[in-house]
Amino acid sequence: MNLVIVESPAKGKTIEKYLGKDYKVLASFGHVRDLPTKTLGVDTKNNFKPEYVIPIKARKTIATLKKEIANADALFLATDYDREGEAIAFHLIEAIKPKKPIKRITFHEITEPAIKEAIKCPRDIDMNLVDAQQARRVLDRLVGYKLSPFLWKKVAQGLSAGRVQSVAVRLIVEREREIQKFKPEEYWSIEALLSKDNPPAGGQFKAILTEKDGKKIDKLAIKSDKDAQKVLDDLKNADYIVSEIKIETKKKYPSPPFTTSTLQMEAGTKLGFTSKQTMKLAQDLYEDGLITYMRTDSLNISPMAMKAARNVISEKYGSRYALPSPRFYKTKAKGAQEAHEAIRPTDLAVVSDQIRISDKHTKLYDLIWKRMIASQMKEAEIDETIVKIAASNYGFASTGQKIQFDGFLKLYNGLKKDIELPNLAKGNKLSLEKLDKFQHFTEPPARFTEGALIKELEKRGIGRPSTYAPTISVVQDRGYVEKAQGKLLPKDIGMAVNDLLVEHFPNIVDYDFTARLEEE
DNA sequence: CAGTGAGCGAGCTTCCGCTTGACTT
Numbered sequence A: 001m002n003l004v005i006v007e008s009p010a011k012g013k014t015i016e017k018y019l020g021k022d023y024k025v026l027a028s029f030g031h032v033r034d035l036p037t038k039t040l041g042v043d044t045k046n047n048f049k050p051e052y053v054i055p056i057k058a059r060k061t062i063a064t065l066k067k068e069i070a071n072a073d074a075l076f077l078a079t080d081y082d083r084e085g086e087a088i089a090f091h092l093i094e095a096i097k098p099k100k101p102i103k104r105i106t107f108h109e110i111t112e113p114a115i116k117e118a119i120k121c122p123r124d125i126d127m128n129l130v131d132a133q134q135a136r137r138v139l140d141r142l143v144g145y146k147l148s149p150f151l152w153k154k155v156a157q158g159l160s161a162g163r164v165q166s167v168a169v170r171l172i173v174e175r176e177r178e179i180q181k182f183k184p185e186e187y188w189s190i191e192a193l194l195s196k197d198n199p200p201a202g203g204q205f206k207a208i209l210t211e212k213d214g215k216k217i218d219k220l221a222i223k224s225d226k227d228a229q230k231v232l233d234d235l236k237n238a239d240y241i242v243s244e245i246k247i248e249t250k251k252k253y254p255s256p257p258f259t260t261s262t263l264q265m266e267a268g269t270k271l272g273f274t275s276k277q278t279m280k281l282a283q284d285l286y287e288d289g290l291i292t293y294m295r296t297d298s299l300n301i302s303p304m305a306m307k308a309a310r311n312v313i314s315e316k317y318g319s320r321y322a323l324p325s326p327r328f329y330k331t332k333a334k335g336a337q338e339a340h341e342a343i344r345p346t347d348l349a350v351v352s353d354q355i356r357i358s359d360k361h362t363k364l365y366d367l368i369w370k371r372m373i374a375s376q377m378k379e380a381e382i383d384e385t386i387v388k389i390a391a392s393n394y395g396f397a398s399t400g401q402k403i404q405f406d407g408f409l410k411l412y413n414g415l416k417k418d419i420e421l422p423n424l425a426k427g428n429k430l431s432l433e434k435l436d437k438f439q440h441f442t443e444p445p446a447r448f449t450e451g452a453l454i455k456e457l458e459k460r461g462i463g464r465p466s467t468y469a470p471t472i473s474v475v476q477d478r479g480y481v482e483k484a485q486g487k488l489l490p491k492d493i494g495m496a497v498n499d500l501l502v503e504h505f506p507n508i509v510d511y512d513f514t515a516r517l518e519e520e
Numbered sequence B: 001c002a003g004t005g006a007g008c009g010a011g012c013t014t015c016c017g018c019t020t021g022a023c024t025t
Helices: A009-019 A056-070 A083-096 A112-120 A127-154 A165-181 A225-234 A260-271 A275-287 A303-317 A359-375 A450-459 A468-477 A492-504 A513-519
Strands: A002-006 A023-027 A074-077 A102-104 A186-196 A205-212 A240-252 A380-391 A394-405 A429-441 A481-484 A487-490
Touching: A002 A009, A002 A056, A009 A023, A009 A112, A023 A056, A056 A083, A074 A083, A083 A127, A127 A492, A165 A450, A165 A468, A165 A487, A165 A492, A186 A225, A186 A380, A186 A394, A205 A380, A225 A429, A240 A394, A260 A275, A260 A359, A260 A450, A260 A468, A275 A359, A275 A450, A275 A468, A303 A359, A450 A468, A468 A481, A487 A492
Parallel strands: A002 A023, A002 A074, A074 A102
Antiparallel strands: A186 A205, A186 A429, A205 A394, A240 A380, A240 A429, A380 A394, A481 A487
16 A cells, blocks of 8 residues: 655645555645744754644644554655745655655646546755745745734834735735825826718717827826817818728737636626635635636646647537637746646536535636636737828828627627628718717726736736735734725824834835845 | 823734545525
8 A cells, every 4th residue: 555645635635546556645734843833943153944843723633644654665746846845845854754655646637537647756855945935935934024023022012023014004005105196197088979971871870089290199288178178179070081991900818727827806896705605615616626726826727628629619619619629828927936727616527506505606606607708718809990080280090890700708798799881991981960079088997806916917927826815814803905986095103113124124115125035 | 099190011813735534605
């Protein structure tokens, strides 16, 4: 018998099924050793040597694993293929001290061929990766456990600061200040309602003023009612003549399948779930074997699932919606480690009607299913007609849109209505039905929603899939930030703490601190 | 002699990232 250790018990069950009776698969339930919580646990005078303990929660796990390894011939460490996973494998050895052969194996997807292949090519623990994790851990501890007491002394008991949470607060505080100092700027737009001469009936369409004396008019160029009125006066006796018609076929491609961050964002905007709620629902779906792992930064899809998607698309929507060969996506997220697949249904034949846990589970599953299927559907083709219209020394433009082929839009993000223009030709004379001026004001930047903040953190490489939702919670629990109408805004204490940290520890709350840490 | 207050020491809070139950509301 061989013992295989993975991080997640749900994953373990699946893998055990693939490996058969010669293998027993157990879970470590995440990390099994960590720095002590009560003390710093870092010897700053001795090359920052970390002191590790086995947390109470992990003691039972370790006891079980020790017992099982005694009966096993060999130990396979199948923790995740990333920095934390490598460290967990290392700590498992340190905590168990197995007297059996140890093999480290890795895979990017939980499919039978991937697992069987992994078992065939074991390797040693990569100590460089382990050391990178230890450095990350020690640094986070030093930052968190040195800065937090500084705040207890200067501001209030129980406050906290850290590499990730303090930057999150900073983003929210600085956005709020931008909004506060924002001065709205007035500007005007001019819109003509036109129709084709002979016959005048029907075929009306709108055109926007875009040019003057052959030059583009800046959006903010017309600053007052007086300026706008002057344009209207100038155009009093103008003839409106079609000067140019351009038709372009544009392709619109589907979004990639979900990662943790995009799932949290989309479930927030489309379903109104908080990131915490989304993760809880996704966890349930995962534990029931309905979706792949939900804490991931990878856009990869197993070849088997690609094929399955193609079949579903051909069957449900017709083969012209299927792609001749699979579409691959590459992650743009800084520091992505891609230990898992993207988030997708494990069996694409299961549709949301069959999910009978709760209404919310059904909705989230439906979103994941559609996003996955759409990502392998053919792109949409949209004909865009741009009409330019000359009116004395001014120029107007109107854009028409016609969907030639809906492709993935049939399933995801819906169809926008066609914008119809009458049949026009260069030189056509148009009659003016109405000429209007509209007042506008520039808008301040928007406050962060949970999703927008997660997107910003991910873009900067700050935080990981497992910490986005907890980070949003902690900045609220500390009283730094509150949510109003779904938007995050700083409270006084959040602003005060931020200013103090920026003043005394500018390099640590710097937006690029994490990026530099990763590089170095 | 009761009440007040200064002074002192002990004990508590805290990070990020990996994972779920076992708790409480």
